[in-house]
Amino acid sequence: MSPRKTGRSSSRLSLSRRTMLRGLLGGAAVTIGLPALEIFLNDSGTAYADCGTGIPARFGVFYYGNGMIPAQWNPTITGPDYDLPLMLAGLAPVKQHVTVVSGMRVLTTNTSPHGSGPAGLFSGADLVDDTFVGPSIDQVIAAEQATRFQSIEVAVQRSTNSWSMTGPHMVNPPETNPRALFDRIFGGGFSLPGEGMTDPRIGLRISVLDAVTDQSRRLQSRLGYADRQRLDQHLEGIRQLETQLSAPPPDNVLCMRPPEPDADYPDVDGRPQMQAIHRAMSDLLVMAFTCDQTRVFFEMFSQPVNNTLFLDTAAGHHSLTHDEPGDQPQVGEIVQFIIGEYAYLVDKLATTAEGAGTLLDSCAILGTTDVSYGRTHALDEYPILIAGSACDRLRPGWHYRSLTGENASKVCLSLLGAMGIGVTSYGIGAAHTTVGLGDIEGTG
Amino acid sequence: MTLATTLATTPAIARGASVLALCLGLAGCASLDTPIAPGAPRPFTELTPAPSGLRRLSAAQYTNSVHDIFGDDIVVPPASRLEPDVDSSGYLSVDSSSVTISRRGVAQYEAAAYDIAAQAMDASRRARFVTCAPVSADDAVCARTALEALGLRLYRRPLTREELDAATGIATASAAALTDFYDGLEFGIALLLQSPSFLFREELGHDIGDGQRAYDGFEMASRMSHFLWNTTPDAELLGDAASGALDDEAGLAAATERMLADPRAEQGAREFAFEWLGLSGLDDLVKDPSVYTQISPEVGPSAREETLSVVAHFFRTGQDARELMTTRETFLDRKLASMYVVRAPREDFGLVTFDEDSPRPGILGHISILALYAHPVSTSPTLRGRFVRERLLCDPIPQPPVGVNTAIPEPSADAPTLRVRLAAHQEIEYCGSCHRRMDGIGLGLEAFDGLGRFRRLENGQPIDASGDLDGHAFEDARELGQVIHDDTRFTGCITRQMYRIATGHIETEGERGTLRELRIAFASGGYSLSQLMESIVMSDGFRRAVPQAEEAP
Numbered sequence: 001m002s003p004r005k006t007g008r009s010s011s012r013l014s015l016s017r018r019t020m021l022r023g024l025l026g027g028a029a030v031t032i033g034l035p036a037l038e039i040f041l042n043d044s045g046t047a048y049a050d051c052g053t054g055i056p057a058r059f060g061v062f063y064y065g066n067g068m069i070p071a072q073w074n075p076t077i078t079g080p081d082y083d084l085p086l087m088l089a090g091l092a093p094v095k096q097h098v099t100v101v102s103g104m105r106v107l108t109t110n111t112s113p114h115g116s117g118p119a120g121l122f123s124g125a126d127l128v129d130d131t132f133v134g135p136s137i138d139q140v141i142a143a144e145q146a147t148r149f150q151s152i153e154v155a156v157q158r159s160t161n162s163w164s165m166t167g168p169h170m171v172n173p174p175e176t177n178p179r180a181l182f183d184r185i186f187g188g189g190f191s192l193p194g195e196g197m198t199d200p201r202i203g204l205r206i207s208v209l210d211a212v213t214d215q216s217r218r219l220q221s222r223l224g225y226a227d228r229q230r231l232d233q234h235l236e237g238i239r240q241l242e243t244q245l246s247a248p249p250p251d252n253v254l255c256m257r258p259p260e261p262d263a264d265y266p267d268v269d270g271r272p273q274m275q276a277i278h279r280a281m282s283d284l285l286v287m288a289f290t291c292d293q294t295r296v297f298f299e300m301f302s303q304p305v306n307n308t309l310f311l312d313t314a315a316g317h318h319s320l321t322h323d324e325p326g327d328q329p330q331v332g333e334i335v336q337f338i339i340g341e342y343a344y345l346v347d348k349l350a351t352t353a354e355g356a357g358t359l360l361d362s363c364a365i366l367g368t369t370d371v372s373y374g375r376t377h378a379l380d381e382y383p384i385l386i387a388g389s390a391c392d393r394l395r396p397g398w399h400y401r402s403l404t405g406e407n408a409s410k411v412c413l414s415l416l417g418a419m420g421i422g423v424t425s426y427g428i429g430a431a432h433t434t435v436g437l438g439d440i441e442g443t444g
Numbered sequence: 445m446t447l448a449t450t451l452a453t454t455p456a457i458a459r460g461a462s463v464l465a466l467c468l469g470l471a472g473c474a475s476l477d478t479p480i481a482p483g484a485p486r487p488f489t490e491l492t493p494a495p496s497g498l499r500r501l502s503a504a505q506y507t508n509s510v511h512d513i514f515g516d517d518i519v520v521p522p523a524s525r526l527e528p529d530v531d532s533s534g535y536l537s538v539d540s541s542s543v544t545i546s547r548r549g550v551a552q553y554e555a556a557a558y559d560i561a562a563q564a565m566d567a568s569r570r571a572r573f574v575t576c577a578p579v580s581a582d583d584a585v586c587a588r589t590a591l592e593a594l595g596l597r598l599y600r601r602p603l604t605r606e607e608l609d610a611a612t613g614i615a616t617a618s619a620a621a622l623t624d625f626y627d628g629l630e631f632g633i634a635l636l637l638q639s640p641s642f643l644f645r646e647e648l649g650h651d652i653g654d655g656q657r658a659y660d661g662f663e664m665a666s667r668m669s670h671f672l673w674n675t676t677p678d679a680e681l682l683g684d685a686a687s688g689a690l691d692d693e694a695g696l697a698a699a700t701e702r703m704l705a706d707p708r709a710e711q712g713a714r715e716f717a718f719e720w721l722g723l724s725g726l727d728d729l730v731k732d733p734s735v736y737t738q739i740s741p742e743v744g745p746s747a748r749e750e751t752l753s754v755v756a757h758f759f760r761t762g763q764d765a766r767e768l769m770t771t772r773e774t775f776l777d778r779k780l781a782s783m784y785v786v787r788a789p790r791e792d793f794g795l796v797t798f799d800e801d802s803p804r805p806g807i808l809g810h811i812s813i814l815a816l817y818a819h820p821v822s823t824s825p826t827l828r829g830r831f832v833r834e835r836l837l838c839d840p841i842p843q844p845p846v847g848v849n850t851a852i853p854e855p856s857a858d859a860p861t862l863r864v865r866l867a868a869h870q871e872i873e874y875c876g877s878c879h880r881r882m883d884g885i886g887l888g889l890e891a892f893d894g895l896g897r898f899r900r901l902e903n904g905q906p907i908d909a910s911g912d913l914d915g916h917a918f919e920d921a922r923e924l925g926q927v928i929h930d931d932t933r934f935t936g937c938i939t940r941q942m943y944r945i946a947t948g949h950i951e952t953e954g955e956r957g958t959l960r961e962l963r964i965a966f967a968s969g970g971y972s973l974s975q976l977m978e979s980i981v982m983s984d985g986f987r988r989a990v991p992q993a994e995e996a997p
Contacts, residue, residue: 110846130532131542150547158728160528169542173528173549180524184548204618205554208635211610216640218606222648224992227498230544234640237550244551267741270733307730307820316730316820322850377846 051361052391052444055354056295057419059141059390060285060365061122062345063163064301064338065114066321067374070381072332074102075399082399086332090340094347094387096397097360099440101384101411103402107430113377114304114370118163120379121368124409124427132165133428137366137412139166141419142296148189148247150240151296152288154181156278157303164298170233174300178261178280185288186257193249202245209238209245254353255291258284271309274302275341282345286352289359299345301338304370310334321374331374339385342367346387363388364418382408386415392444393418400439410437417441492954496657496989498644499540499670499948502529506643508675508711510560513597515572518563521556533950535719535941541948545643557637561630570626573633578625582616586625591615591632599641600677601662601685611635645670649989657989661685668700668981671946673708674715693982700981704974713759713973714752720941721835723748726812730820736895738783746777747812747896753793754807755973762972765938769806769836769925772798783811783897803891803898805925808832814889814896823894825866825886832885832913836928838937841878848874860903863887884911888924935971939963942973946980958985 051057068087075082082100084091091098108120112127119127122136135143142151143166153164155174164172175181213235220231261280265273278301285297302308307316313330315323320331342365349360367385372378389396394414409427414436416423425434501509503523510520527549529536545553564573573594576586591611595603603611611632619628636642645666649657659667665685669677677685681699689695703709718724726744733739753775758765776796781788784804789796798804807813817827833839844850852869859865866883870876891909893899900907909920913931918924928934939962944950951959962979969975980986 111843113843113846116846153548160530166546169530169532169539170544170546171530172546175548177524184551200621204614204621204631205558205634207617208614208631208638209554211614211635212638212640214610215607219640219646224495224497224994225996226542226992230498230542231640233544233546234550237545237547240547241550241554270731270739309730309732309820314821315732319819319821323852323854325851325854375850376848377844377850379846 050391051355051357052393055362055391056292057390057393058289058295058359058363059138059415059419060296060345060363061138061164061298062301062342062365062367063118063299064369065304065306066302066317067369067371067377068335068383069328069331069374070102070372072327073335073383074381074401075100078399078401080397080399087335088339089336090343091385092343094343094350097346097350097387098343099386099394099396100399101386101402101437101440102381102399103405104382104384104408104411105402105405106379106382106408107427108379109430110377110379117370117372117379117382118304120427120431121382121384121408121412122163123165124412124431125429129168131168132163133168135167135170136163136165136298137415138164138296138298139172140416140423141421142166144419144421145295146243147292147294148244149185149288149294151298152181152185152285152294153298153300154281154285155300155303156274156281157272157300157306157308159300159303161303162298162300166233166236167229169230172298174298175281177263178265178277178284179263181281181284182258182260185284185293189244189247190257190293191249192255192257193251195249206242206245209242213238250291250293252290252292256287258287271311274308274310275337278341279344282348285345286348286359289349289363290352290354301341311337318374328375339367342385342387349388360388362391364390364394364415366415380405384408384411386411386440389442389444390415390418392442395440395442398440400437406437407431407433409433410435411440413437414441490954491958491984491988492952493656493985493988493990494947494949494952494955495992496647496649496659497541497992498640498646499537500527500543500545500644501642502536502540502674503527504715505670505674505676508673509598512675512678513594514560514564515569517569518560521552521559525552526556527552529724531719531724534722535944536724537715537719537945537948538950550638553638553643554634557634558630560637561633564633565626565630574626574629581623581625581628582620583625584612584616587615587619587629587632588612590629591636594633595636596682597676597679598636599639600645600666600682607639607641647989649991651991652988655990657991659987659989661688661690664690664696664987665699667946667986668703671981672700672703672712672977673706674711675708696982696987697978700978704978709974709977710756710759712977713756716942716945716973716977717752717755718748719945720938721751721807721813722831723751723812723816725816729815731815731895732821735821736893738897739895740779742779743783743811743815743895746780747810747815749777749793750775750780751807751810751812754810759973762970762974765966765971765973765976766929766935767806769808769929769934770922771806772800772802772804774798774810780811783895785898803921805921805928808836808889808925808928809892809896809921811896814892815894818894818896821894823862823886823890823892825862825883825890826879827886828889829882829884829886832928833882835941836937837931837933838940839881839933841882844878845874850875855903860905861907862890862902863908885913885924887911888913888918889921891921935966936963938973939966939976942976943980943985946977947986951985955985958983 072085073087077083106117106120108116108126110116115127119132123132123134125133138151153162153172153174155176158176160173162171162174216231216235220228265277288294305318307318310317317334324330349363350358352359365387369383372381372383409431410433413426413433417436427433503526506526507520510518527545530539530543533539574590576589578586592608614635615629615632618631619625622628647659647663647667649659652658662685665677665681669681684690684699726748729744731739774796775793777792778788786796817831818824830841833841853859853865870879888909888911890907911918913927916927918927962983965979966976
């Protein structure tokens with residue numbers, strides 16, 4: 001494996017631990033003591049050197065539903081000293097880390113009021129047959145990862161739906177409960193250095209997964225194209241599970257098993273505990289980064305078209321975006337609250353040490369929603385926030401305003417570049433671009 | 445809450461303009477539902493069936509199958525720990541033909557497989573599955589015998605030699621490693637439970653010439669049992685498949701009749717109602733308790749149980765399905781009874797008959813539908829009207845245009861009621877062209893608040909629930925129910941949606957003839973749901989297919 005060869009492109013690591021494990025099967029207790037991932041070592045062999053050479057770039061999406069109001073979102077000042085209108089007020093403590101990109105346009109045909117925007121931004125094309133035509137941007141990045149989890153999907157509002165898609169009709173169902181998220185990342189299959197996995201069943205489980213793989217491949221040979229694609233995804237999932245089963249313990253002294261969150265977050269007076277759930281999940285995701293359990297996450301804070309009762313507002317969020325008169329103060333209050341929660345996540349990353357800096361240094365956390373002006377389902381003035389510099393490959397703390405309604409795909413292409421993904425274009429049709437957005441790119 | 449729930453309770457995400465594509469175009473819809481004069485020629489009898497392929501088990505089918513195969517005492521992980529169903533098309537059965545298994549799903553199915561296998565091999569249960577006495581920990585003959593029998597049930601067909609060899613190999617190698625026959629067999633069972641041949645229904649068909657395929661006996665058994673029972677075939681049905689009994693009309697009819705008489709058929713009828721009426725959103729009903737003081741977490745699930753019970757009752761008794769829009773019979777628990785202001789039945793979900801002057805139009809007057817198709821603090825004539833158009837009449841409504849102001853006027857002294865406020869909205873032509881088709885129907889249900897409780901006044905003004913549905917006037921909700929009862933599109937729409945759910949796809953142009961025949965059969969059977977189910981199983985559209993495309997489109 002040679003993950004450091006360019007620093008920016010982490011080609012898919014094929015860690016063939018299975019081969020090692022196979023030799024250890026046969027009933028003997030399997031103790032897996034594999035060497036630390038080379039990717040975490042710099043050229044002189046010390047762990048956790050510099051962002052981008054020793055420390056990996058990481059990507060996250062924070063998405064919420066129902067849009068914003070451009071006049072209450074877009075700063076009027078460009079550059080580093082940008083102002084914070086009402087909806088962005090919560091960014092104040094982390095402003096130096098957050099770049100606001102305004103005036104961009106999602107160039108899909110806008111056939112679905114709350115679907116065309118996310119489809120356009122995340123997959124570069126409008127919905128076709130009710131689904132994305134290809135993987136969402138987080139999954140393009142996830143496909144290049146060899147961590148215990150290629151990606152983690154969460155949702156604060158209870159739902160099985162997500163815009164994180166590995167391909168058409170291939171949604172990545174989110175974890176909606178902080179305890180379930182904890183169990184998944186830090187439960188049974190997770191061990192700290194020295195805890196040593198000695199479960200003889202792990203080797204046997206991997207043998208079973210190999211047999212499932214054989215059956216899936218044999219079945220594929222009898223199927224048409226669409227079904228072969230579906231089983232490819234199944235096979236990919238099996239490979240990922242095998243990786244998980246044989247993953248070495250994290251090699252970072254800052255990695256700790258976090259406290260177990262509450263098992264249940266019941267609604268209070270008919271209103272979900274969005275803040276408590278989001279913060280519990282954020283804390284887990286931050287530790288998952290520290291422990292290098294994943295480098296990619298996708299958070300559905302709330303769903304498109306959701307009618308969640310936020311705060312003490314008098315109606316559901318979606319109803320308010322359409323029916324609240326005037327300047328829509330309640331909508332403003334809701335979006336301000338949500339952006340405050342984005343800021344919580346950013347702040348948590350910015351105050352968690354790693355190497356010589358913080359976790360946020362290595363991150364790009366995209367914050368966005370499904371439309372710009374919720375009342376009209378508009379796709380111009382598309383709201384885009386980016387936190388973190390992805391190891392100096394992006395310019396943080398900046399307001400870039402497009403005066404010409406530029407293609408929002410440019411932002412995505414810059415993000416993919418910052419993550420070291422070697423693609424030269426993003427988007428299909430009108431949304432296609434071969435250039436990123438230079439103004440938000442960094443020097444790294 | 446699934447995607448379609450989001451769609452059902454609020455305007456759509458992710459469906460795009462393809463709501464229209466659900467149908468054959470408006471002209472096609474109309475012709476499907478036009479009554480046919482006796483003796484008139486049937487122009488669409490040539491069938492071009494849909495492509496065959498894999499269908500992933502729903503969470504309910506997974507759970508039901510495990511219970512049927514391993515025993516009702518097996519604890520299956522809750523749905524939240526299984527790959528969730530998707531219904532971006534509006535029907536999870538249709539999405540079952542396109543969904544895959546996510547990375548998380550693979551891990552969840554793996555965990556569930558070991559959980560179930562361990563329970564099956566518990567000393568108290570293992571005799572159900574292992575009838576031989578193992579002579580050693582790695583007794584391959586005994587393991588093979590057990591896995592062959594379980595494999596037949598789990599794969600819904602006999603295992604191939606290769607598959608049986610692999611499962612036996614896993615079981616004996618694991619048994620040797622763990623020095624226990626049953627511990628090893630757990631791994632063999634866990635393999636079967638994680639195989640794509642269990643998690644997906646392989647309904648591929650075999651070539652019968654002319655580019656068409658027919659499903660073989662085992663494939664038919666699987667199609668029948670998942671449609672009619674929402675679970676896996678039983679041993680008798682697999683026996684029918686093996687003997688060739690399902691290869692001819694008479695055998696197929698006999699098996700179908702047996703299945704419809706089996707108690708499990710109620711599961712199939714309930715699954716149909718669940719998908720048809722879009723009731724999954726009732727798990728996460730959002731209502732403001734300061735507006736609707738009677739709301740509590742059990743209201744949604746109870747309301748769903750009421751509606752499913754009524755449809756199941758119609759299924760059992762063969763009652764004319766049109767009367768779903770007029771019936772005064774229902775099934776309530778104490779909570780619902782208090783919300784309907786009627787005396788609670790002695791047992792939960794016992795039969796209750798509303799008074800003759802009850803304002804409620806059959807299931808359209810159920811709390812389930814009235815609360816689901818409404819907002820957290822108010823009713824929504826638009827959502828209710830769209831439900832009637834799309835789910836009861838198969839008359840799709842396009843997405844709202846983008847870039848337009850979607851607000852309706854606030855309540856005021858001049859406009860105290862939603863009817864008056866919506867009227868202003870409808871005067872804007874680009875809104876009105878669709879909203880008139882929805883709101884006018886939905887206003888017929890305005891005498892029920894956003895939680896489905898009856899009311900006479902809104903903001904102190906008497907409620908006017910009159911209107912007309914495509915030229916048929918009604919004075920109130922009961923009359924609206926009667927208008928839908930009398931509308932031939934209603935039964936055509938039931939037929940079409942049951943066919944979608946049964947076959948796992950949205951009907952294509954090539955199936956018009958099959959649908960026309962099914963609609964005629966439904967009518968001649970007195971609109972009995974169970975007879976419609978039987979007709980669908982016997983139809984060519986259910987039994988035949990074309991191959992899936994070999995190459996990328």
